Amino acid sequence: MSNETTLIFQHSRPGRSATAQAPKPVSEDQLSAIPASLRRKNKPGLPEVGELEVVRHYTNLSTKNFAIDKQFYPLGSCTMKYNPRGANRAAMLPGFLNRHPLAPASHSQGYLACLYELQNFLKEVTGMKGVSLAPMAGAQGEFAGVAMIRAYHEARGDDGRTEILIPEAAHGTNPATAVMCGYKVREVPVGKDGDVDLEALKEACGPQTAGLMMTNPSTCGVFERQIEAISKAVHDAGGLLYYDGANLNAILGKVRPGDMGFDVIHMNLHKTFATPHGGGGPGAGPVGVSQRLLDYLPTPMAGLDEESGDYHWIDTDTLPTSIGHLSAFMGNAGVLLRAYFYAMVLGREGMIRVGEYSTLAANYLLKRLEAIGCQAAYPDRRASHEFILTFAKLAKDQHVTALDIAKRLLDYNQHAPTIYFPLLVPECFLIEPTETETKEAMDDFIDAMAKILEEANTDPDTVTQAPFTQPVRRLDDVKAAKELDLVWGE
């Protein structure tokens, strides 16, 4: 690991540059058409460094990251599975990379063919009637989904529907999205077994209900067993059912959201379809819909003229009821190509295996962790592709928290699981091993957890002061928020 702590700006020397990279300067004459009043007076303070220094700086910085390519990364609800290198190479083929988003269809047939097939692929695995690949991330897929629900009610003149129901364990994006779509949020409680409180849900449903947003398997890491009753209650009240695809990996090839009664879903291709997370993005959040929402799908979409065999764009001129474009062009196009590659390599059999083996891995890890003394949040339930542990007792007895254990895991070269989510389980870990990890990798994680639990009892400071082996120790977050330093040398 590198000790690089200097900023790129500190490497800067006036007059130094990567001279191979820029064309020779143009003369002032050639800029004379730009009025002097619009010209920049002072050179921007960008770094002036040579090419090797840039390469070395960013290579050294990269080594300070944990990553799937380096470590087991069981971040619950994020599906940190292997990102095939082949998908990256295919998406970066020059023909794809150089294609302008507004190139005419005559020069886009290869790209359109991939998108068209991916749309059909996603339709089949989710059991929906139509798919748009346009949304750029899960949260934008959610936005598209709820905006379609709103468009549907409005088109029917059904404008008294002002509320979206959301189980209390939901991702924060769900309520934030409902508000962005102009709805009020009503939370529905979750029972002790991790399932939605059905009676409370029935009471909450009414003529004001626009829809329900839920994840299944839920954010509690268990399959919502009453899904059909929930679907009926919401539909009977005139609302629509939204499926948050964050946990689609758990049931891929096993159960389809369309068959469960959902009207609209979004998928996270950066989770289920193995596209990279890139240090926080880009993602892609395609949406799928049932028959009654087909007219509202976001554009553009890929279409095929069966007779000529030519592909074309479906846009708002041919689908005027669409909720419209959510980006300037075609969403995160390159991410879609990576997902297409992955889907083609897996095929039918491979898709079914994703749900099976991610569920196998999670249940194995859960049982083994319980055996070494970890407390499951829902011990009587099957794990889906992820599960929750709670360290509430340890926090009370030894003052060792879930955060402490997470930090200590880093010292054992294991990325920490998601912590403190969902909010309703105290001192929790949400753990998702994915289908691409070996049994040995999971066993190493179990060994690390066993050692940490022992340390928590015999030498708690080792845990509460961790990490010791990373480029920095625990950071002062209060100082970061109070004495805002967001820009160098301000």
Place this chain on the structure above:
Amino acid sequence: MPYIPHTEDDVQAMLAAIGADSIEQLFDEIPAHLKAGHSLDALPEGRGEMAVTRLMAERAEQDRFALSFIGGGAYAHHIPAAVWEIATRGEYYTAYTPYQAEASQGTLQVIYEYQTLIARLTAMDVSNASVYDGASGLAEAVLMSLRANRKSKSRKVLVPDALNPRYRGACDAIVRNQDVELVSVPFCNDAGQTLVDGLKEHEGQDYAALVISQPNYFGSLEDVDALTDWAHANGQLVIAVVNPTSLALLTPPGEWGADGEGADIVVGEGQPLGVPLSSGGPYFGFMACKKKHVRQMPGRIIGRTVDMEGKQGFTLTLQAREQHIRRSKATSNICTNQGLAMTAATIYVSLLGPDGLASVAGHCHANTQKLADKLCALDGVERAFSAPVFHEVALTLPQDADTVLARLAEKDILGGLSLAKDYSMKNAILVNSTEVHTEGDLDLFAQALKEVLA
């Protein structure tokens, strides 16, 4: 099994530890009739990397072209080899959101450097870690202006017709559900600019903000100082939409206005900074603002701090604005940033430096001027507007623009964008040139257009 490592022995050992007889048994909480009824028949058999790569390589080859002069918000630039060689290192490519700061100092420091680069390029105080793209970034800026402009109670924002119509469309699709209205501002038909005269009718009315695009969709340079001062005099915030390459040459939005008061929020498409055209994404939207508005800014923000031993470190900060903490009261539902594209941009800008970027911007401008001159030398071709341009220019043709562009495409030349649909300018096209074009490329375009018009 592609990407699944388990042997039959592994599977048996794991099932034994679970106490289950089969994998199927692990799904016993799912109602049986939900599982039956489909076998994914429409899906093809899986194929290996070699076969899928070959298929995709053939498809990619289909989309090749000889020459392109299409801009419209995405621009072809030289991208140094080092940019993506480094950005696709597994340590950047396969990491996630830096929630565990101690194990993410690489990504966190890159974002801090990126925020600094954007702040310096735009001459603004602070930047976030990026949003999805320029158009959705504008929607976020519009929503932000409603929160940040405390003097205004309005849910209306003034948006020039000369703004990229795709930005307007996406922005409207995103904000309209919250009863936000985008009020249109006309442009001058001769100059192709948004004039203060065109704003007069809105004087004395309450709007949260004015959007100013520099350059505008026609490539025209706006009188940003006059527009900024008008907006501020009327109690509005200024949302600048800018091209990042141009900022090496043009007055940065942080200094707009006669007295340099500057724009309040700045957004733009980051693609020109080292991100390939790639059919429209992944790109990244950059977003910067004045310090006093930082708590209203959506998206991730990284701060510099110290660890428990006093050593410098970087961490996510001001998270109380975000959806995972504030839920329904968050500034936005945005969760991700465009980390990888933003990392590439940081490397790109570091390689070019201030002089390199100015040189790229200079060549874009000079080539576009040259191209306009060469095309306007043809009979019946002339500039549509009189305003000076940066690196894109609207031209009127003696014939129907859509037909001409289709015939150029038959010659494998993508000759720009038609302005027929968006502006009812039936004979007008929008062309762009950057540093990637040689004099010979410009001549080929002129020759082809001459043949098509003949």
